[in-house]
Amino acid sequence: MEAIKFLEPRASVVARRSAIIADLVDLLPRECVVHEARELVPFETDAFVSYRRLPLAVVLPTTTEQVAAVMKYCNRYGIPVVARGAGTSLSGGAIPQEDAVVVGLSKMTRILEVDPANRTATVQAGVTNLSISDAVSPEGFFYAPDPSSQLACTIGGNIGMNSGGAHCLKYGVTTNNLLGVRMVLVDGTVIDLGGKHLDSAGYDLLGLVCGSEGQLGLVTEATVRLIAKPEGARPVLFGFDSSDAAGACVADIIGSGIIPVAIEFMDKPAIEICEAFAHAGYPLDVAALLIVEVEGSEAEMEAMLKEIVAIAGRHGVRTVRESQSATEAALIWKGRKSAFGATGRIADYICMDGTVPLGKLSYVLEKTSEIVERYGLRVANVFHAGDGNMHPLILFNANDPEDAARAEEAGNEILKLCVEAGGCLTGEHGVGIEKRDLMRHQYSDVDLNQQMAVRAAFDSEWLLNPSKVFPLEGRPAA
Amino acid sequence: MTLTPHNEADAAYVIRNAAAGGTTLAIVGGNTRSGFGNAFACHDTLSSSGLTGIVDYEPAEMVMTAKAGTPVAEIEAALSANRQMMAFEPMDHRGIMGTTGEPTIGGVFAANASGPRRFVAGAARDSLLGIRFVNGKGEIVRAGGRVMKNVTGLDLVKLLAGSQGTLGFLIEVTFRVLPVPQTVETIVISGLDDAVATQAMAVAMAMPVEVSGAAHLPQTVRGRFLSGRLPDGEATVLRLEGLEASVSVRAEKLTAAMAVFGEVSRFGAEDSRHLWQQIRDVAPYAGTPQKPLWRVSVAPSAGHQLVAALRLEAGIDAFFDWQGGLVWMRMEADPEAELLRRYIKALGGGHATLLRAPEQARAVTPAFQPQADAVAALSARVKQKLDPAGIFNPGKMAGA
Missing domain, CATH: 3.30.70.2190 (Alpha-Beta Plaits)
Incomplete structure (x- = not known):
């Protein structure tokens, strides 16, 4: 297995490093430019830690105007630009390269406006996901998409990756909750897309920008849709004898007209790992576990849970644990929420993110186990079952390069399996570098060429996050 | 001449030829919504009405795939047999546009036609999971897929939704459906x-x-x-x-x-x-085809202010949807486009689309809200990347 490649650094840019840094220091306040080698280390990777590249320099602007000045400068001298929020990308979306200036948004953390009458919040791109909800909570609202890194990840990064989360089943992902952005184009032009109103006057460029992984421009401000906080939320836990039964139960719940806010699935290895860590009281004698959460008033939740429990009964549910108190509810979630941390304690792991049609869940789970076993590895499955977004965690030993390579290969096979089952490579983590070279499994050359042509309408010289998303071979010449 | 291909290979062939010969094509589905947008002239008409049928519908997965020319009525019948629906409530434009014929599912998505639930459940574009379309070079392009969560590559699905047939000829759409509320x-x-x-x-x-x-x-x-x-x-x-x-x-x-x-x-x-x-379906303004009709989208709190301001200067009638942010506005005589758009800007932004007006007024009124120069330039470049020869609905959208 070959390591994932980056574009060759532009020698002419690297050679001018000192001059570029001097120029950046002229353009921005001194504290906004990072260039000492040891200061650059924190920026060399993101949450996809197996790959690292030191950037040429990092800038940490505080205003859109500063971002525009940097972009204009980099464009003039042909310097690649990599956008970075909190660096929590699981696909390497924020990993820089030797000839790139990283534009970090960590200083752009102002909540610009909360507008309860229009149910919107306008924030700078470096604001964390969770702090939007915190800021609007006194008004009785929340911001719905909730990636598990929501404490750290920024709204700018969420827009770059079109992030999801456990509660997307009911409220949608970032693109469904984003009303507008202010963004800086590659040449430094500042544009506004959308606003507090709905839909676009022309082409839906906002929809195109969301999820474009920093390749179309740099978002500096966002206006998002707020939702009234529900009165309460309550989970129920189900244990099943087989993944099949759990999968069929998911399909029936969804089909019944009840829209839970979350349906989370864990297989036996995941249950064991989480229980050993969190002592959440999960049943250890079942093959699959579902956590289904509903929202509303007491009476509504009761009505919905009654129907959901009845559906589970029709699928031979073995364990039913309803939460009678907030403490019990928290305990049910505790195991699930600690899944990644708990797994990290017993082994290194890579987290896949393929999505499959609901009807193919059990089939893909079974095949996933087969694939991983064939590589002599173990897998634990914890994922958002309601929308088919799977997260197999492939366990391996990072100190053993062969083991790591096997894990990566097994992961690639699983993702191809997801595509063959009618799904896609990534449901919420993004392509980044991680899945870049698998893109041809999902798309034909014509499909990819069309995407790259549209990309070129924004950045014809491949300056923006250039090593990502699209396979390096077969790119149209600039 | 109206060209009605019956399979996607024929559609691609027709478009390749048109591109080679510089023949412009007016893209239509059921022709029930084609009346809005800037007036434009084309050599030929390319209709999706020969591309019909539900390709795949798994009620348990709540996803449907259909050919673009499939009548909305057929889709709705199939969904309703399974107590499912399109959550975005596609509006029927026939009443206000004074058109007849059968709306198609391709037309719904090409116009991003959404109804009252749009402000909480998303627009047509939010339900659209995947598409197949022919670009202006005659290539068949697939974008998106059939799963709800998908961030693999650039989201061309959103781009094509609402592009009014100016970027590509839709041949197949895959969209999410939801159970009908009890x-x-x-x-x-x-x-x-x-x-x-x-x-x-x-x-x-x-x-x-x-x-x-x-x-x-x-x-x-x-x-x-x-x-x-x-x-x-x-x-x-x-x-x-x-x-x-x-x-x-x-x-x-x-x-x-x-x-x-x-x-x-x-x-x-x-x-x-x-x-x-x-x-x-904007029932109050159906059946008066000569009076200009606007669809205005602004911040919810701005809708009533806009109407109040305009009432002092023009003969208008209006009602509100989407918590006040969608204003259906019928003018007594002149469309008053400049006045309306000036007020929209003053009230924090948004857009007004002229759905219908007498021919002379249409000819001189941009149907879609003019955009900032940089955004218009970007949109024109995007159009050029999908339809390099400019053969699809030329001029229907500004700069497109």
Whole structure:
């Protein structure tokens, strides 16, 4: 297995490093430019830690105007630009390269406006996901998409990756909750897309920008849709004898007209790992576990849970644990929420993110186990079952390069399996570098060429996050 | 000449030839929405009406794939047999556009046609998961897929949705569907002026009761709904949907909260379905094809201010959906485009689309809100990347 490649650094840019840094220091306040080698280390990777590249320099602007000045400068001298929020990308979306200036948004953390009458919040791109909800909570609202890194990840990064989360089943992902952005184009032009109103006057460029992984421009401000906080939320836990039964139960719940806010699935290895860590009281004698959460008033939740429990009964549910108190509810979630941390304690792991049609869940789970076993590895499955977004965690030993390579290969096979089952490579983590070279499994050359042509309408010289998303071979010449 | 390919290979062939010969094509589905957009002339018409049929529908997965020319009626019949629906409530433009014929599912997505639930459940574009289309070079392109969560590559699906046939010829669409709510109820608050009604709707939307429709029907239009059975005075209407047990609880709560604004009455499931369909299809302004009609999208709190300002300077009639943010505005005579768009800008932005007007007025009025120069330039470059020869609906959208 070959390591994932980056574009060759532009020698002419690297050679001018000192001059570029001097120029950046002229353009921005001194504290906004990072260039000492040891200061650059924190920026060399993101949450996809197996790959690292030191950037040429990092800038940490505080205003859109500063971002525009940097972009204009980099464009003039042909310097690649990599956008970075909190660096929590699981696909390497924020990993820089030797000839790139990283534009970090960590200083752009102002909540610009909360507008309860229009149910919107306008924030700078470096604001964390969770702090939007915190800021609007006194008004009785929340911001719905909730990636598990929501404490750290920024709204700018969420827009770059079109992030999801456990509660997307009911409220949608970032693109469904984003009303507008202010963004800086590659040449430094500042544009506004959308606003507090709905839909676009022309082409839906906002929809195109969301999820474009920093390749179309740099978002500096966002206006998002707020939702009234529900009165309460309550989970129920189900244990099943087989993944099949759990999968069929998911399909029936969804089909019944009840829209839970979350349906989370864990297989036996995941249950064991989480229980050993969190002592959440999960049943250890079942093959699959579902956590289904509903929202509303007491009476509504009761009505919905009654129907959901009845559906589970029709699928031979073995364990039913309803939460009678907030403490019990928290305990049910505790195991699930600690899944990644708990797994990290017993082994290194890579987290896949393929999505499959609901009807193919059990089939893909079974095949996933087969694939991983064939590589002599173990897998634990914890994922958002309601929308088919799977997260197999492939366990391996990072100190053993062969083991790591096997894990990566097994992961690639699983993702191809997801595509063959009618799904896609990534449901919420993004392509980044991680899945870049698998893109041809999902798309034909014509499909990819069309995407790259549209990309070129924004950045014809491949300056923006250039090593990502699209396979390096077969790119149209600039 | 109207070209009606019956398979996608033929469609691609026709388009390749057109591109080679510089022949411009007017893209149509059922031709029920083709009347809006800038007036433009084309050599030939390319119709999707030969590409029909539901390709794949798995009710348990709540996803449907259909050929672009499939009649919406056929789709809705198949969905309703399984108690499912398109959550975005695609509006039927025939009434206001004075058109006949069968709307197609391709047309729904090409126009991003959404109804009252759009402000909470998303637009057509939010339900659209995947597409196949022919670009202006005659290549068959696939974008997106058939799963709800998909961030693999650039989202060309969103780009094509609402592009009015100017970027590509849709041949197949895959979209998400949802179960039909068990029941629906409407709370009517009577006698509120536009400003107070907007406040009341904002209060309702800030409550945890999941309002799925919020419209305000002033005196001039109130009588045109439910055969005049809405109570006297302006009607501010709020829709609740879901399980019966849940809707009744929420209706009590909402009724209590809205009582401080005015007299509250409640309408049951059958009336509700009828009422929201009439709101969706802009029933009051159907059948008056000569009067200019605007569809205006602004921030919810700006809608009533816009109408109040315009009333002082022009003969207009209007009603509100989407919590006040969607304004259907009918002009007595002149479209007053400049005035309207100036006020929209002054009130914080948004856009006005001219859906219909007498021919002379249409010829001189940009149908879509003119965009900032940089955005217009970007849009033109995007168009060029999908339709390099400029053969699809040339000029229908500004800069496209």
